[in-house]
Amino acid sequence: MSEQTVIKRMAEICQLLNHYDHQYYVLDEPSVPDVEYDRLMQELIALETAHPELKTLDSPSQKVGGAALKSFSQVTHQLPMLSLDNVFSADEWQAFAKRLLDRLNRGGVKSTLDFAICAEPKLDGLAVSLRYENGVFVQAATRGDGTVGENITENVRTIKSIPLRLQGTSFPDILEVRGEVFMPKASFDALNKQAIKKGEKGFANPRNAAAGSLRQLDSKITAKRNLGFYAYGIGFVGALANIANNGDNVEESKSIDESWLANSHYQRLCQIKALGLPMCPEVKLLDNATQVEAFYQDILQQRASLSYEIDGTVFKVDDIALQQQLGFVARAPRWATAYKFPAQEELTTLESVDFQVGRTGAITPVARLKPIFVGGVTVSNATLHNQDEIDRLSIQINDTVIIRRAGDVIPQIVSVVLERRPENAQVIAFPTVCPVCQSAVLKAEGEAVLRCTGGLYCQAQRKEAIKHFASRKALDVDGLGDKLVEQLVDEGLIKTPADLFKLTELDVSTMARMGQKSATNLIKGLEVARKTTLAKFVYALGIREVGETTAANLAQYFLNFSAIKSASEAQLQQVPDVGVIVAKNIINFFAQDHNVEVVEELENMMSWPDIEAKNDDELPLKDQTFVLTGTLSKMDRNEAKAALQALGAKVSGSVSAKTHYLVAGEKSGSKLVKATALGVSVLTEDEMIALLNK
Ligand code: D41
Numbered sequence: 001m002s003e004q005t006v007i008k009r010m011a012e013i014c015q016l017l018n019h020y021d022h023q024y025y026v027l028d029e030p031s032v033p034d035v036e037y038d039r040l041m042q043e044l045i046a047l048e049t050a051h052p053e054l055k056t057l058d059s060p061s062q063k064v065g066g067a068a069l070k071s072f073s074q075v076t077h078q079l080p081m082l083s084l085d086n087v088f089s090a091d092e093w094q095a096f097a098k099r100l101l102d103r104l105n106r107g108g109v110k111s112t113l114d115f116a117i118c119a120e121p122k123l124d125g126l127a128v129s130l131r132y133e134n135g136v137f138v139q140a141a142t143r144g145d146g147t148v149g150e151n152i153t154e155n156v157r158t159i160k161s162i163p164l165r166l167q168g169t170s171f172p173d174i175l176e177v178r179g180e181v182f183m184p185k186a187s188f189d190a191l192n193k194q195a196i197k198k199g200e201k202g203f204a205n206p207r208n209a210a211a212g213s214l215r216q217l218d219s220k221i222t223a224k225r226n227l228g229f230y231a232y233g234i235g236f237v238g239a240l241a242n243i244a245n246n247g248d249n250v251e252e253s254k255s256i257d258e259s260w261l262a263n264s265h266y267q268r269l270c271q272i273k274a275l276g277l278p279m280c281p282e283v284k285l286l287d288n289a290t291q292v293e294a295f296y297q298d299i300l301q302q303r304a305s306l307s308y309e310i311d312g313t314v315f316k317v318d319d320i321a322l323q324q325q326l327g328f329v330a331r332a333p334r335w336a337t338a339y340k341f342p343a344q345e346e347l348t349t350l351e352s353v354d355f356q357v358g359r360t361g362a363i364t365p366v367a368r369l370k371p372i373f374v375g376g377v378t379v380s381n382a383t384l385h386n387q388d389e390i391d392r393l394s395i396q397i398n399d400t401v402i403i404r405r406a407g408d409v410i411p412q413i414v415s416v417v418l419e420r421r422p423e424n425a426q427v428i429a430f431p432t433v434c435p436v437c438q439s440a441v442l443k444a445e446g447e448a449v450l451r452c453t454g455g456l457y458c459q460a461q462r463k464e465a466i467k468h469f470a471s472r473k474a475l476d477v478d479g480l481g482d483k484l485v486e487q488l489v490d491e492g493l494i495k496t497p498a499d500l501f502k503l504t505e506l507d508v509s510t511m512a513r514m515g516q517k518s519a520t521n522l523i524k525g526l527e528v529a530r531k532t533t534l535a536k537f538v539y540a541l542g543i544r545e546v547g548e549t550t551a552a553n554l555a556q557y558f559l560n561f562s563a564i565k566s567a568s569e570a571q572l573q574q575v576p577d578v579g580v581i582v583a584k585n586i587i588n589f590f591a592q593d594h595n596v597e598v599v600e601e602l603e604n605m606m607s608w609p610d611i612e613a614k615n616d617d618e619l620p621l622k623d624q625t626f627v628l629t630g631t632l633s634k635m636d637r638n639e640a641k642a643a644l645q646a647l648g649a650k651v652s653g654s655v656s657a658k659t660h661y662l663v664a665g666e667k668s669g670s671k672l673v674k675a676t677a678l679g680v681s682v683l684t685e686d687e688m689i690a691l692l693n694k
């Protein structure tokens with residue numbers, strides 16, 4: 001690179017970083033994901049290292065963190081607040097550990113990594129310093145640039161978990177506690193729901209919400225925000241001069257300053273905890289560095305079910321004497337590092353949009369993205385849902401977009417970086433006819449989705465209907481996956497679900513890429529699937545908005561299939577969970593000639609027992625609403641659901657104030673958080689089984 005190019009690139013990066021800083025720290029409106037910011041910063045630092053003569057005094061690399069706002073007074077930290085180094089992989093952690101060892105070895109202190117490590121989740125909040133004098137909370141400051149922060153005393157005073165007076169009597173005159181202020185996930189969700197209700201746009205994530213709440217000039221607003229705090233370390237510790245002047249107290253106050261401090265970081269956290277300050281319950285003291293990877297994996301597993309947002313783990317050499325040996329580089333201690341999780345947000349471009357036709361004819365725009373590694377997987381597609389969503393994002397083809405993949409949640413497009421819209425950006429045009437069967441498309445009043453009107457004439461809808469019919473929760477046809485359904489339809493062997501039962505082994509085995517064994521398996525699977533239950537059969541028909549629960553309710557209410565087929569709209573509405581719309585959908589389904597034909601064929605080829613009427617005393621869980629979440633170990637979720645429903649319980653998919661019980665399996669996530677917040681009774685799997693057996 002020529003010097004001219006370097007100068008130009010550095011200026012470009014500085015301008016971008018300053019711009020992002022302003023958006024992030026001043027306006028609370030982040031415009032690019034953190035990784036993008038970090039990448040630019042790394043690039044700038046690399047260029048500055050290679051060309052020190054080009055480094056400017058006001059370079060963004062010189063201020064880690066944002067400048068203090070004018071409206072808050074400034075606080076100079078008595079001891080600077082350091083920053084944390086990052087590693088992003090097992091290899092990088094190993095390299096960090098090796099550097100640790102080399103340095104300690106050089107000093108002749110340690111030759112193996114056999115020393116304790118304090119392991120902490122890395123909270124995604126804001127670092128603050130709390131100052132206590134004579135046990136009384138007197139000041140709180142943001143980290144700011146590490147040297148000077150903002151005075152946020154009045155706001156921090158409103159955080160319920162932060163004591164305004166320390167417990168006990170054994171503490172130094174002056175004690176600074178460092179930790180992270182954060183907003184619990186449940187509070188964040190509630191706050192955003194409220195904001196959206198009021199037509200405001202809400203915060204992008206819990207960290208921004210915490211930052212926004214701490215930066216309120218009116219602490220009454222902060223007080224309503226339900227912020228949390230976990231201590232991660234100790235800052236300045238010392239004796240008060242005015243007490244030292246005061247005769248008798250001299251000896252006493254000197255006896256309890258630095259000497260109060262334990263010589264282990266973990267013990268120090270416990271000391272702070274004993275004074276009444278919150279300590280993160282997941283913090284663990286590891287015997288040695290070999291346990292680091294396991295802690296990281298363990299916390300990564302727990303991530304979704306923790307009540308607070310984290311973006312990685314932090315590992316610290318526990319022994320303070322070793323910490324002192326290791327010292328600092330620039331602003332970060334050599335004895336600690338963050339070991340971060342893969343980024344959950346990344347930038348990529350929207351290359352094109354395809355339109356998929358679903359089982360009910362809904363036409364869904366699917367974003368084809370330039371493949372991008374995010375949240376631990378490579379993402380190349382994301383749903384755009386419907387026109388409303390496209391309008392909301394104001395997204396166009398060739399736009400730069402932010403993709404988020406958190407945990408096992410399907411990837412979503414969070415927003416568009418409008419300032420990067422290229423000249424060749426193209427408005428996304430919806431099809432005017434069905435892309436599969438060319439039938440007319442229609443948008444029902446009050447609905448956001450566009451639908452193909454082709455019904456079962458549309459090959460896409462037919463395929464989806466058959467896939468649904470054979471799916472696990474429906475007839476669960478062994479040996480019949482989605483790919484095979486597509487092939488059977490494409491080769492003209494089947495047109496309807498009923499055609500499945502007319503297939504012969506010969507038909508199937510002569511198909512392309514089909515072995516004799518698979519053919520035999522499929523025919524066997526179909527033979528087994530002929531015998532089913534009324535509820536599964538009704539569900540398998542794929543009537544719009546008739547899910548498993550509704551199908552089971554219909555079966556339980558009408559007891560046989562003829563009664564369901566011939567029920568009136570009014571009768572249908574007597575069934576639990578069936579409202580006007582679902583009742584109309586059912587009537588509509590049985591009014592279509594092609595459906596009647598297929599259903600009659602199926603009735604002749606399949607069998608299921610009628611259901612015997614139950615009286616109320618056989619339904620001990622009548623009117624009780626259950627929600628299942630997490631992984632159950634003794635029965636599968638569908639079995640549990642069916643068993644609960646058989647006793648009259650309602651099983652719902654989402655937790656609300658009307659939920660009676662949440663059954664929480666392993667790795668329960670947001671539903672458990674919500675249920676706890678709403679005071680819903682939580683049952684373990686064993687407790688549910690006990691209830692079923694009672
Ligand atoms: O949970 C955190 N975000 C966290 C942040 C943590 N668990 N420990 C931390 N430890 C430090 C040192 C090692 C410098 C005392 C930190 C931070 N620093 C930190 N947070 C923001 C800047 C630095």
